[in-house]
Amino acid sequence: MKTALPHPTEPNVVPEKGLLYLRPRDRVMKYLKEGIDSSHLKNGDRLPPIRDLAECLNVSTRTVQVVIDRLKEEGRIQTHIGNGSFLVFSPPQKKGIPKIAVSVPALVVSDQNWGYQISVGIMKAATQMPEPCMLVSLPQGLTDDRPVIKKLKEIRSEVDGLILFPYVGADEVRDEYERAGKPVVDLTPPSMTETSNFVSPDFFGAAEILGRVWGETGRRNVVFVVYPAINQSMVSKGSYLGLLSGLKAGGEAKMAFRFVEAQDHTQKSGHNAIAKLLNEHGERPDAIYCTGDFLALGAAQALQEKMLRVPEDASVVGGTGLHLADTSFPSLTRLKQPFEELGAKLLAKCHERIQKNCAAVPAVFLRAQFIIGKSTLAEENARLSSEAGFKKNNFKKSIDGN
Numbered sequence: 001m002k003t004a005l006p007h008p009t010e011p012n013v014v015p016e017k018g019l020l021y022l023r024p025r026d027r028v029m030k031y032l033k034e035g036i037d038s039s040h041l042k043n044g045d046r047l048p049p050i051r052d053l054a055e056c057l058n059v060s061t062r063t064v065q066v067v068i069d070r071l072k073e074e075g076r077i078q079t080h081i082g083n084g085s086f087l088v089f090s091p092p093q094k095k096g097i098p099k100i101a102v103s104v105p106a107l108v109v110s111d112q113n114w115g116y117q118i119s120v121g122i123m124k125a126a127t128q129m130p131e132p133c134m135l136v137s138l139p140q141g142l143t144d145d146r147p148v149i150k151k152l153k154e155i156r157s158e159v160d161g162l163i164l165f166p167y168v169g170a171d172e173v174r175d176e177y178e179r180a181g182k183p184v185v186d187l188t189p190p191s192m193t194e195t196s197n198f199v200s201p202d203f204f205g206a207a208e209i210l211g212r213v214w215g216e217t218g219r220r221n222v223v224f225v226v227y228p229a230i231n232q233s234m235v236s237k238g239s240y241l242g243l244l245s246g247l248k249a250g251g252e253a254k255m256a257f258r259f260v261e262a263q264d265h266t267q268k269s270g271h272n273a274i275a276k277l278l279n280e281h282g283e284r285p286d287a288i289y290c291t292g293d294f295l296a297l298g299a300a301q302a303l304q305e306k307m308l309r310v311p312e313d314a315s316v317v318g319g320t321g322l323h324l325a326d327t328s329f330p331s332l333t334r335l336k337q338p339f340e341e342l343g344a345k346l347l348a349k350c351h352e353r354i355q356k357n358c359a360a361v362p363a364v365f366l367r368a369q370f371i372i373g374k375s376t377l378a379e380e381n382a383r384l385s386s387e388a389g390f391k392k393n394n395f396k397k398s399i400d401g402n
Contacts, residue, residue, distance in 0.1 A: 024059040028067040031057060033076075047077065073360055078178050098160040098354050099134045100347065103152055103167065105142040114320055114339060115165065118187065121343020122163065133351055149173055156180060161350045163187070166233065183353030185346055189234040189363070196360040197353070199345040201337045201368040203235050203319070204242035210289060210317060210370075211246020213383040219287040219315065220255050222247060225273050225299055226291050227262040236291055239319060243289060262295055267328075270298025278306050286314045293318035293334050300329050300375060315376040321368075333373040333381070338366050 054061045071077045104115045142148045149169040162184045174184045186198035230236045262269040290296040296318030300310050318334035370384045
């Protein structure tokens with residue numbers, strides 16, 4: 001595939017003699033920057049492979065990688081795993097108020113919608129920022145991922161940055177925006193290896209605490225009800241790995257653990273998942289953790305239909321933190337996500353990236369505690385309420401398996 005800079009291994013492409021007398025890192029930096037500043041290159045052009053650059057410039061591949069990482073921080077290039085590195089020519093800083101797209105359709109006011117609650121945090125933060133910005137929301141009626149992704153692509157030229165929620169197809173949108181010099185900040189990690197440009201609750205740390213508590217209080221048959229699937233969501237994967245880690249740390253006796261994939265995030269889906277487990281497999285879980293509160297409401301309903309008591313026979317915990325006053329189990333124990341703080345941090349990070357011409361910014365994990373309810377035992381509640389032993393998040397370490 002043709003690259004932007006002259007390929008180092010092409011005939012007649014030899015580094016100028018002056019380069020050879022520079023320190024290795026300076027040699028690579030000079031070669032790349034001169035190429036980037038070349039007038040015949042355009043935004044999104046591909047750079048030569050790291051190995052070819054190292055051989056041509058007589059340096060190690062590690063040296064080339066360090067320089068590329070530095071240029072990535074400066075917003076001069078973007079790297080895409082599996083596709084190589086590309087030039088990014090950030091457009092001149094526009095005068096006036098920056099426009100930031102928020103990838104959530106205009107929502108009906110509801111305390112039972114986590115997207116709405118995060119959007120409230122974004123809007124509140126926008127009114128309190130030292131420098132003003134304009135928020136661009138998506139129109140109402142976009143209920144599926146595909147039309148949301150399509151609309152985000154359509155408005156790219158009209159905005160200066162994007163706060164991106166975890167939709168199917170988000171990777172494609174992110175790449176298009178970044179290559180156009182429009183910075184993106186994600187809600188939750190977009191991949192297992194990413195360490196920048198996102199804000200997320202500490203799902204791993206919270207699930208780890210829950211698992212440890214269940215292990216220490218004698219729960220021996222634990223079920224994790226998940227949506228989206230573990231291989232499709234970093235939230236699901238982080239929660240799964242955290243729960244496993246906690247159960248391993250807290251359990252002394254032999255313990256059964258399995259996960260069940262729900263069809264969607266609704267109460268009906270949670271009910272069906274646990275009802276199937278009880279009816280077809282004959283299993284009787286004594287602890288159930290669900291990635292969503294409505295899944296947990298359905299799980300509790302399925303248990304009660306089988307005359308199993310919550311929490312005496314089985315504890316049930318949800319993973320969202322919604323207001324459940326008008327539901328079948330308003331006192332459900334559940335994870336308390338810091339929705340408004342998430343919104344404020346997302347906006348701040350996106351604004352920072354705009355000001356820095358698309359340069360990367362460090363990722364942020366926010367602590368997520370539990371709303372103590374009546375779907376867990378008193379002993380479990382006491383331990384979940386305790387500040388002692390709360391682990392600072394190390395999500396990247398957890399997903400790397402180290």
